[in-house]
Amino acid sequence: xxxxxxxxxxxxxxQKLRLRYTKRGxxxxxxxxxxxxxxxxxxxxxQVPMAFSAGFSPHPKISYMGAAPTGAASEAEYFxxxxxxxxxxxxxxxxxxxxxxxxIDVLECVEAVEGSGSLADRLDATRWRIDLPxxxxxxxxxxxxxxxxxxxxxxxxxTKNGLRDIDAREAVVGAEVTEEAGCAILTVVVRQxxxxxRPDDVMAALAVVxxxxxxxxxxxxxxxxxxxxxxxxxxxxxxxxxxMRSSLxxxxxxx
Amino acid sequence: MTVESxxxxxxxxxxxxxxxxxxxGGELNSQVKPWDSVAVHWALMYPDxxxxxxxxxxxxxxxxVLNERPDALAERTYAVWPDLAGLMREAGxxxxxxxxHRPVRDFxxxxxxxxxxxxxxxxxxxxxxxGVPLHAVDRxxxxxxxxxxxxxxxxPEPVSDFVDCAVLGDGEQVVGDITDVVAAWKSQGRPGGxxxxxxxxxxxxxxxxxxxxxxxxxxDGTIAEVLxxxxxxxxxxxxxTVMDLxxxxxxxxxxxxxxxxxxxxxxxxxxxxxxxxxxxxxAGMITRPVRERTITGIGSMVDAGLKATGYEEVxxxxxxxxxxxxxxxxxxxxxxxxxxxxxGLSLPSTRVDAFNVTLANELSRNGxxxxxxxxxxxxxxxxxxxxxxxxxxxxxxxxxxxxYANGWRQVKLYFMCGLPTETxxxxxxxxxxxxxxxRAGREASGSKDIRCTVSIGGFVPxxxxxxxxxxxxxxxxxxxxxxxxxxxxxxxxxxxxxxxxRYHDGKPGVIEGLLSRGDRRVGRVIERxxxxxxxxxxxxxxxxxxxxxxxxxxxxxxxxxDLAWYTTxxxxxxxxxxxxxxxxxLDKEWLWDDWQDAISEDEVGDCRWTGxxxxxxCPTMGTEIQIGPTGRSLIPxxxxxxxxxxxxxxxxxVADPVHTH
Numbered sequence: 001x002x003x004x005x006x007x008x009x010x011x012x013x014x015q016k017l018r019l020r021y022t023k024r025g026x027x028x029x030x031x032x033x034x035x036x037x038x039x040x041x042x043x044x045x046x047q048v049p050m051a052f053s054a055g056f057s058p059h060p061k062i063s064y065m066g067a068a069p070t071g072a073a074s075e076a077e078y079f080x081x082x083x084x085x086x087x088x089x090x091x092x093x094x095x096x097x098x099x100x101x102x103x104i105d106v107l108e109c110v111e112a113v114e115g116s117g118s119l120a121d122r123l124d125a126t127r128w129r130i131d132l133p134x135x136x137x138x139x140x141x142x143x144x145x146x147x148x149x150x151x152x153x154x155x156x157x158x159t160k161n162g163l164r165d166i167d168a169r170e171a172v173v174g175a176e177v178t179e180e181a182g183c184a185i186l187t188v189v190v191r192q193x194x195x196x197x198r199p200d201d202v203m204a205a206l207a208v209v210x211x212x213x214x215x216x217x218x219x220x221x222x223x224x225x226x227x228x229x230x231x232x233x234x235x236x237x238x239x240x241x242x243x244m245r246s247s248l249x250x251x252x253x254x255x
Numbered sequence: 256m257t258v259e260s261x262x263x264x265x266x267x268x269x270x271x272x273x274x275x276x277x278x279x280g281g282e283l284n285s286q287v288k289p290w291d292s293v294a295v296h297w298a299l300m301y302p303d304x305x306x307x308x309x310x311x312x313x314x315x316x317x318x319x320v321l322n323e324r325p326d327a328l329a330e331r332t333y334a335v336w337p338d339l340a341g342l343m344r345e346a347g348x349x350x351x352x353x354x355x356h357r358p359v360r361d362f363x364x365x366x367x368x369x370x371x372x373x374x375x376x377x378x379x380x381x382x383x384x385x386g387v388p389l390h391a392v393d394r395x396x397x398x399x400x401x402x403x404x405x406x407x408x409x410x411p412e413p414v415s416d417f418v419d420c421a422v423l424g425d426g427e428q429v430v431g432d433i434t435d436v437v438a439a440w441k442s443q444g445r446p447g448g449x450x451x452x453x454x455x456x457x458x459x460x461x462x463x464x465x466x467x468x469x470x471x472x473x474x475d476g477t478i479a480e481v482l483x484x485x486x487x488x489x490x491x492x493x494x495x496t497v498m499d500l501x502x503x504x505x506x507x508x509x510x511x512x513x514x515x516x517x518x519x520x521x522x523x524x525x526x527x528x529x530x531x532x533x534x535x536x537x538a539g540m541i542t543r544p545v546r547e548r549t550i551t552g553i554g555s556m557v558d559a560g561l562k563a564t565g566y567e568e569v570x571x572x573x574x575x576x577x578x579x580x581x582x583x584x585x586x587x588x589x590x591x592x593x594x595x596x597x598x599g600l601s602l603p604s605t606r607v608d609a610f611n612v613t614l615a616n617e618l619s620r621n622g623x624x625x626x627x628x629x630x631x632x633x634x635x636x637x638x639x640x641x642x643x644x645x646x647x648x649x650x651x652x653x654x655x656x657x658x659y660a661n662g663w664r665q666v667k668l669y670f671m672c673g674l675p676t677e678t679x680x681x682x683x684x685x686x687x688x689x690x691x692x693x694r695a696g697r698e699a700s701g702s703k704d705i706r707c708t709v710s711i712g713g714f715v716p717x718x719x720x721x722x723x724x725x726x727x728x729x730x731x732x733x734x735x736x737x738x739x740x741x742x743x744x745x746x747x748x749x750x751x752x753x754x755x756x757r758y759h760d761g762k763p764g765v766i767e768g769l770l771s772r773g774d775r776r777v778g779r780v781i782e783r784x785x786x787x788x789x790x791x792x793x794x795x796x797x798x799x800x801x802x803x804x805x806x807x808x809x810x811x812x813x814x815x816x817d818l819a820w821y822t823t824x825x826x827x828x829x830x831x832x833x834x835x836x837x838x839x840x841l842d843k844e845w846l847w848d849d850w851q852d853a854i855s856e857d858e859v860g861d862c863r864w865t866g867x868x869x870x871x872x873c874p875t876m877g878t879e880i881q882i883g884p885t886g887r888s889l890i891p892x893x894x895x896x897x898x899x900x901x902x903x904x905x906x907x908x909v910a911d912p913v914h915t916h
Contacts, residue, residue, distance in 0.1 A: 003624065003662040007595075026262070026279035027513070029269055034276050034513045041283075041511060041565030056623035058597055071270050099565070101281050101513070217270040 005056055013051040013061055013082035016112035017089055018119050018238055019096070023074040027103035032067030038104060039079065039096075046095040051082040066123045066225060069198050074222035076126075078237060080112065080119055113244040122237040123192065125173065125228040128199050130186040134215040137184040141177040143210035144186065148175060155204035157195060164195070168205035171197035174232050187223075189232060258290050261348055262356040268342040276514045277305035278339065280353035283511035284563060287355045288328040294438040297321050297329040297430070298352055298362040298399065300381060302374030303793060305333040305353070309510060310518035312572070313368050313405065316505040317426050327434045330354035330362075334377040334791065335384065343384060350385035359385040363437050365399040366430070367418070369407035372770035373763075373792040375414055378403075379785040382417065389782065391419045391466060396449050400456070402433070409494075409541050410718040410834040413770050413777040415465035419453055423461050423837060424494030424541075425527070427503050432459045457488040461495035463837060464488065470775055470833075476816040478774060478831040493838040494541065496878045500527060501552035508563045520568035520601070523556045524548070525585070529574035530862045530870075530880075531606075533644045534853050535632070535671065537717035538574055541839045543872040545863060546881040550581040550588070554889040557589065561598065568599035576602045577611050578863075580883040586617040588889040594620070607631050607646045612657045624662045629655065630669040634685040640856040641676050648684075652691050655707070659696035665706045666692070671714040672736045673728030673761070676854060682736045685709060686743035693753045708755040709744070711737065713764035717771050719839045721849035723832060726825040727768045733761030762800040766792070768822040769807060774833035777821070779810040840878075842871030 021039075023030060030038070040060060043050055052058035061082030068074040083092075093109035100106065112119070132140060147153060153169040173189040190197050199220035206212040226237040269275035290296070299318055301308025308314065314331065321329035330352035335343065343349070350359040359365060359381070367378055379389055382401070388394050391401065403411050403421040411421035422429050436459060440452045447454075457464040467488045471479040483490055497503055509521050526547040529539040548556070557569050571585070579585065589600055600618040605611040607629045615627055629651075633639040636648055655666050668689070672682050689707050696705045713733040716722040728736075737758050745751045769777060783806040791797035807818045826832065828847055835843070845868075849859065859868055863880060873879055 026266075026281060027276075029275035029279050030513050031274075031276065033515065037515070037519075038513050040567075044565035044567065045562070052597060060597075071275065101283060103281065217267050 003056075005054075009054050010052045010058060011084040013084065015083045015086045016080055017083065017087075017092060018078065018080050018110050018112050018241060019093065019106055020108040020238065021077050021079070021100075022105045022107060023068060023072075023077060023103065024105065025073075025103040027101065028073035029071060030104075031070045032064065035067065035077070035104070036062075036064055038100065042096055042099040042104075043081070045099040046092075048081070048092055048096065049083050049085040049087065051084040063120070065120045066126075066192065068222045069200070072128075072199060072220040072222060074225075075107075076222055076225040078119060078123060078225065108238060110238045110241045111245060113241050113248065116240045116244050119237060122227050122235075122240070123225050125189060125191050125226065125234050126222050127187065127189050127224040127234045128202070129221045129223050130188065130199050130202070131219040131221075132184045132186060132214050132216075133219075135184045135212070137177060137179045139210075139212065140184045140186060140206075143206045143212040144175045144177055146209045147172070147205055150209060153205040153208055155201055155208055157201055157204075159195065166195055166197070166201065168197050168201045172202065172205075173228060189228070189234060191228065258357045258361045260356045261351045261358060264346060264348050265343075265351065265356060268339060268346060268348065271342060272339045273336065274306075274514060277309075277333070277512075278335075278351075278353060280356070282309070282353075282513065283565075284508040285331075285354055285510055286322055287330070288322065290328070290355075290357070293324075293326050293328045294441060295327040295434045296362040296364070297327060297434075298332050298357075298359045298365045299329055300332045300359075300365060300367045300378070301334075302367055302369065302377035302381065303334050304336065304791070305512075306514060306516045307793075308333045309512045309514070310516045310522070311368065311370070312506070312522055312524060313370075313426065315510055316503075317366065317368075317430050318510075319506050319508065320427055320503075321430055321434065324431065324434060326438055330357060332359055332381065334374075334381060337790075340380065340384060350381050359399065360387055362399045363441070364402055364433070366402045366404060369403055369405040369414075371793065372407050372413070372767055373798075374407075375417075375770060375781050376785045376790040376792055378414065378417060379782065380790045390416050392416075394419070394449065396445055396452075398449075400437070400449075400452065402462075406538060406541060407771075409537070409837060409839060410771065410773075411463065411465065411837075412470075412775050412833040413773040413781060415775050416778040416782070419464065419466075420456055421463045421465070422495070423463065423492060423839070425497040426495070427497050427505065429459065429461045429495045433462065454485065454487060457485075460493060463492040465775075468836060472814070476814060476820060478833060480831065481836045491836050491838045493876065494840060496544075496876050497527075498546060498878060498881065500524075500546050500548045500881075504548075504552060504556050504559075507556075507559060509560055509566075511564045511566070518570070519566075520570050520599075521560045521564050521566040522570045522572045523553055523560060524572045525553050525576055525579050525582075526573045526882075529578070531575055531578070531644070532849075532859050532861060533632070534642050534721040534849060535674065535714060535717075536574075537720050540720045540841060542574070543840065543870065544878050544880045545578075547579055547581075547883055549883060549885045549887065550585050550889060551885070551887045553585060554589070554592075567597060568601060570601050570603050572603060575606060577605060577608060577614055581885065582614060583610075584884075584888065586614050590617050590620050592889060592891060603628075605629055606644075607651050607654050609650075609654050609657055612654060612661060612663075615658075615663070616661050624664065626665040626667060627658050627663045628667040628669065631688075632669065632671050633674060633681065634670055634672070634683070634688070635681040637856060638674055638677055638681040640858055641853050642674055643853070643858055645858055648688065651688065652695055655692045656695040656699045659705050660699040662700075664704060665708065666696075667708045667710060668692075670709060670711040672711055672740075673714040673733045673764070675716075675722060675725045677728070677736075679736060679739055682740050683743050685711070686740055686746075689744060689754045690747065690750050693750050697753075703753070706753050706755060708757060709740075710757040711740070712759055713761045715764050715768045715771055718832065718834045719841055719846075721846050721853055723772065723846065724826040724828070724830075724850055727765070727822040728761070729819075729823050730761030730765050733764065737761075759795075763792075763795075763798055765818065765822055766798075766800065766803045769803075769818055772833070773821055776811060776814050776816065780806045783810050838875065840870075840872035840875040842869065842875070845870050
C-alpha cells in the first residue's frame, strides 16, 4: 500500500507577504535558480514561519516572478511568500535582509491585501538602465532615434529551442539617452511580452538599425518593474497593497 | 606587499561565460581577511569544477582551521572551465581565488586536494594560468609552495615533478605546522631560499618533499631503490592522524554557495576511518583507525550547522555510517529532534544489512521514501569473500525486499567489475540477483511500481591496499563483462524493464589505474596530455582515452614500459612499489598476507569487534580505536516554528570519547 504522511496536514497560509529585493554587485551573475535557493535558505536561517505544501516533499509557499536575466543587476525583483503565522512585515524584511549575502538586499515588504489582485499581473514592464562604457553618447542617441522610428526590428534571440527571430521593437515603450561621468547611458522602458525582450535584445536591435557595437560589455540594471501607467512610467507594484491596507486601517479606526 | 583584486579585470569576462556565479565568491560563511594582516597566505584548490569542489568537506575544514589563525589567511580556488580560461589568457588575467579574487601566484602556499587522480591535469592548467612554473625545480622564492593532499597524495609520485610537497593523512593539524614553518622562515628573511624552506617542511611529520628522494630503476623497468638525498629528511614519511574528533568540530560554519553544487546539503562527518577491511577500498585502508565523534558532539554539529546554513538536509557522513556505535540512538534522537521542521536526514553510504533499512526508515520517518542505496560491490558470494565484503545472496535479497516492503520505491545497488579472480559468472550473478530482487520486491510491496538500478564500474587497484599487487582488468574485459550483464538483464523484459543499468566503459579506469599506481615516469605522460589540451578528465565530455593512450605510448617508450605494464601487470611480492617510502601505517607483510587470503577467498573480521589482526597501523602511528557507546543522549530541543531555537552547542564541552582497544 502506498504510504501517506502521518499526522495532521501542514498549517494553512494565514498571511501573504510581497517583497522587493535587489541583485547588486557581483551577484548580478546569479541566475534565478541561484536566487531562489539563496532566498529559501535565508528564510530558514531567519526563522520565518513559512507555510508548506502538503505531501511527502513539502515545499515552502513561495512565488517568484519576472526574474532579471543572469548578468543583469536589479533594484526591483519581487517575490511573494505564504506564512503559517502572522508576522510584522517590517520585521520579516529586516530579518531576511540580515541573513542574505550583501548584494541581495530586501528593500520592501508589504502584506498582500485580499482582493487586491495578483502581484504577477502588476509586473508588466521594466525600466532598464544600460551603461555603455566606450560608446559615444551622440552616436547612441542617433541609434536610439533610428530604433524608435522603426515599426519592427527583427533580432536573433537564443532560446532553449535554439536561435529564434523576434521583434525587439514592439516591446520598447520609450528610450532616453544621457551621460554620466563620461559614460553613455541608455534608459529604456520595455513591456514584458512573450518572448521577453531583454537588454541584450535591445542592444542587438541597435546593432541592426545603426550598427552600434559597444567595445566593452554593456551593464544593465533593472531600475523598476511594474505596471505601465498612462504617462509611460513604471508604477510601484506594491502600491495597491499599501493603499488598500491604509484605507482598511482608516475604516477600522474607531471614530 | 599589497595584492590587488583581479575582479575589475575579471568582471567583463564573466559576462561572456557559462554559469558566471561560480567565479564571484561571496558564499555564505566565506571570509576575506586583509592581506597585510597575516604572515602566511594559503590558496586552497579543489582541482575540479566549482560545483564539484565547493561542497568538499576537506577543503572546507582546512579553510576554516587556517582562517581561525590570527597569522594566516586561506582563500579558495577551483578549476576554471575552458570558456573562461581562454578569455583569461587573452586578457592576461591569472588564476584567482574566489574569495578576494587575489592572484594565486602571490600566495605563499597553494594547497591542492586530490580526491582522485583525474584532477592532475587540472593542477597543471591552474599552475599555468597562475603564471607559476609547472616544474617544482623551476620555481623560486617568489612562487607559492605547491602542496598536494587528499587520498591520492598517498602516491604522489606521478605528480612529483609538479608539486613541492605532499601531505599524508588528516590535514587539520599539519596545515598549522606548515604555517608555523613558513611564518618563521619568512620572518627570518627567507634564509637559504626555497630549498631551505622545503628542507624545513620535510621535517614536519606527514610532509613528503619528493625532490629530496632519488628513484633508480632496474633493467626490467621496476624500481631498484628510493633513497633520500639529504640526511636531514626522514627515510620514510608517515601519515598524520587526528585523534579526538570532538575537539575538531569542523566545518563549524559550512560554506553555502549561491551556485548549484553536486551536494545540496550539509554534511557532518560522524566518524573517520574504517576497519571493515574491504580489500579494494583505499579509503578504508589509509584512514585507520576508526575515530568516532560522540553522539552529543554530532548533535551539536548538526544543530550549529543547520543554524549557520539554512540547509534543509543533513548527511551523516563516514565510510560506513551504520557502523557508528551509537547510530540507532543517533538516528532516532535526531529524527525526534527535527520532526515537523522539514529537515531531512540521510545516511549516504550503506552496507547491505537489514539494520540499514531500519535506520533509513527512522530517518525518513515522515518523509518521502524514494531511493535507498546498497553497495554489495561484488556480484557473487565467492567474489564478495575475495573482496572481504561478505553478505549472502539470501541476506541481500531479504534486505532489499524489506526496503520495498517498507515503502521504498527504488533501490540502487552498487557493484564493481574486473575484481581480482573475477570471471563472467561472478558478474552474471548480478543479473540473477536483480531479477530475484524485483520478483520478491513486487510480491512484498504488492506493487509493480518498484525499480532496481544496478550501477557498475570497473575496479581500479589502489596503492596501500591488499590489491596493490593485482592485475587490473583490461578495458576489453570490463566492456565484455558489462555487455554480457546487459544482455542477461534484458533477457526477460517483464522483469528487465524494472531494472536499470548504469555503467561506464572500461577505458577511463585504465587511465585512472595508470595514475593510481604510477611512478615518477608517469609525470611526463600527464604533462604531455595537458599540453595536448587535456583537462577535466573526470568529465566524459572532456576525457579523451586516445589522447592519454598516445601520450603514454610515446612518453613511456624510452623507459621500456607502457600502459599495460602499469595496469594489467601483476606485481610480485618483493617488487619495490613507488609508494613504499610513504607510510600509511599498514604493514606491507600484512597487506601481502591479506592479498593471499583474498585469492584463497578467506575473510578477515573487523578489529572493532573481533580483535586486532595486526594490520600495523595503531602501533606504528601511536594511535588507537576511538569508539563509543558513550551512554549519552541528545537533549530534546524546544522546536518553535520551523527551526530549533535552543543552542545545544554547550554540550560539546562535556564530550569525551570513550577509548577502547
